[in-house]
Amino acid sequence: MTGTPLMWSLFATFVFVALLVDFFALRKQGAHQVTIREAAIWSLIWVAVSFIFVGWMWWHLGGMNPDPALRAVANDKSLEFITGYLVEKALAVDNIFVFLMLFTYFAVPADYQKRVLMIGILGALVLRAIMIFVGAWAISRFHWTLYVFGAFLVFTGIKMWWAAGQEPDLESNPALKWIRRHMRIAPNYDGERLTTVVEGVRMATPLAVVVILIGIVDVIFAVDSIPAIFAITTDTFIVLTSNVFAILGLRAMYFLLAGMHERFHLLSYGLALVLLLIGTKMLLIDVYKIPVVWSLGATLGILAATMILSLLIPPKGSAHRGAYPFARKREAGDKRE
Template identity: 40%
Template sequence: MDVSPLAWILTIAAIVALLAFDYVFHVRKAHAPTLKEAAIWSSLYVGIAIIFGLGVLIVGGATPGAEYFAGYITEKALSVDNLFVFLIIMTSFRVPREDQQKVLLFGITFSLIARTGFIFLGAALINSFAWVFYFFGIILLMTAGNMLKPESSESRSSENFMVRIARKIFHTSPDYDGDKLFTVYEGKRALTPMLLVMVAIAGTDLLFALDSIPAIFGLTQNVYIVFTATAFSLLGLRQLYFLLDGLLDRLIYLSFGLASILAFIGVKLILHALHENNLPFINGGEPVPVFEISTALSLTVIIGVLVVTVLASLLSPAGRAQTIIANARRHAINYLDLDYTEDHTERIRVYSALVQEEESLRALRPKYQKLAKDKAGLMELLHAAHTEHDASVQRAARE
């Protein structure tokens, strides 16, 4: 599919306009979005991506259209996995609820810029060196294996390498100053936690790009499709974060599904590399006649794996129990953290959710209650949250 310079310009302008719209109308004024707001805007961005894909299908034909949707679905699924890490980072930094949108939008913008660079670098390497397909395939197989390991990587921590360097080199403040990136602390200009959390997000975005770009190049080598599928998968990620709030922990089998998809694409890349082989130590530098996986088969496998993974997670009693436990702990911590939000409505929402989750927790069968790590600590948190709520009610009555 040939794309004219004008089409590139219009596409990039539209993507930049959507990002600018988010910055101006959604995050300029700090607020905690409601579930309805998140659902509407998330649906709108998904709708835009689908309409664009239908345009590719009509203008470019069946193959480019299928490649776009396969790439978009894969990148969207990987972006949901990214949300787990963003949640961990923002919880570690105790980012106020109202400012989480701004942090997420910065992460999306940085990720789009970083991945665009990797896309053009990857395209240049592929056009110059056929062996790059082997390299990308091995990366995806290794990533798939790492996804099945227990989470212990520092990339899933707020204190990653970039943040530690920033803390050592620069003067930093322990507290937020609204959404400011710099403040005055101990008489000197200092970096705020808001800037540090953005550094942490940027660091993890670079690592995610190393996984996602080889994955989509395994589905198509058309740079325009790679770029647009990646961009549209990132747009709307901010709204999706708040839409899935409380459900992320429910997707207990997502890592298995993503690992399967990445392994499948890794095998597809290696088979393609063998078909295009020019390495002298493999088959004397001649192409190897192997079966190549079609785009239609790739799209079918990706959708099938994701459907099975999501349904298995949502229908799993263990997944439901783990969600209840994780959300009860998180909401108790957020309610006790008086700096978490200044919005009284948001505090009421958090406490109401906590009460419902506590009731569901009591109703769990004993074998599922054992899934709670440090159950005694969780009970103490819940008790402390109720005590704080009673005290806040008494303070309001006196006022």
């Protein structure tokens, strides 16, 4: 484990300052539609911040030390971070497509999407940190947990492969059905507010419903992605830091890729193969430990191949069709809604 008190403190400070700058920028800009240029700039900033951090970690662990043993540790840990970061970024693409489906289904105005994603990312950071520490504790106490994670990733990869290209049915989603039964939901948006008053009754706005569903979606995806990074390393510090830095750039990546989901229609197949690869790696951990550099190379190769094939092979149809404003789906008999 590489996480010393100093490293944990600097990491926490690093993330706090980054979020503070992001919040300040969000408040100064106000509600507005994010352009491709703005999303690209912020994506580059978050990637640069992540590599500045891993560069500092490499130096701190002895990357420039004359002792070859310390240099080897620094190189290995840095490579684990980069591989974990890449895997989390790749798996986050599926989050992006689901976010796009939610925004389309609820007809969320483009000006409000940035705020929704910011709240969702903060919730994701907290929930993932809890899940990572629980997972690390389970692995340290029960080695067989690794096999459970590996089998789960293989199963998820197969399931993702068969589900790729199919149109999601949000209307039958149990979480949405539960929200409709237990919450009073206003028929229209009220700016960026999460609650509003309709005829003297306090209600949640559709924006609040989207925030809740995004939180649920992230928990579901975390169940897939967190075991995947434990297959790369069981170092809690590396697992958490690579996960957090991947999540911090998720909002900018959404606005950068949201308009490209049709072009990379085969990417889900690539992500399924990555999960199968990582799950197999975890199942073989006591038989043969696949080098991290091989995992990194295979992940890059699979993702690059599916993206190139997506551009060469035209899609048969959109995976996210049909915009259904929330008010349109209101059931006449549901008076609580």
